[in-house]
Amino acid sequence: MIVCVCNNVSEQKIRHAVDSGMSSMRELRQKLGVADSCGKCHSCAKNVLRECLENNVPTAHRHLHALVFQPMPSIATAV
Numbered sequence: 001m002i003v004c005v006c007n008n009v010s011e012q013k014i015r016h017a018v019d020s021g022m023s024s025m026r027e028l029r030q031k032l033g034v035a036d037s038c039g040k041c042h043s044c045a046k047n048v049l050r051e052c053l054e055n056n057v058p059t060a061h062r063h064l065h066a067l068v069f070q071p072m073p074s075i076a077t078a079v
Contacts, residue, residue: 003048004041007033011048018052025049 001011009032017028025046028034035042 003045004032004034004037006037006041009034009041009045014045014048015052018049018056023049023053 003009003011003014009028013032014028014034017032022028022031025035025042028045028049029036034045
């Protein structure tokens, strides 16, 4: 699927970019031109980027990440 029509950037190109080490919209914009022209593709490109990054993290790390960023229960609630 073409994500950025202005610069002919496909979902596959974004996936390859993430596989090669890119991890931010800034990098995708600089290297591929995603969301650099009209900007209509920004949210779609960001979703593809997020999905790729989540899929590249091993399952154990995803679970750990979820645990680390859970809010701590308040003392009043815990008692």
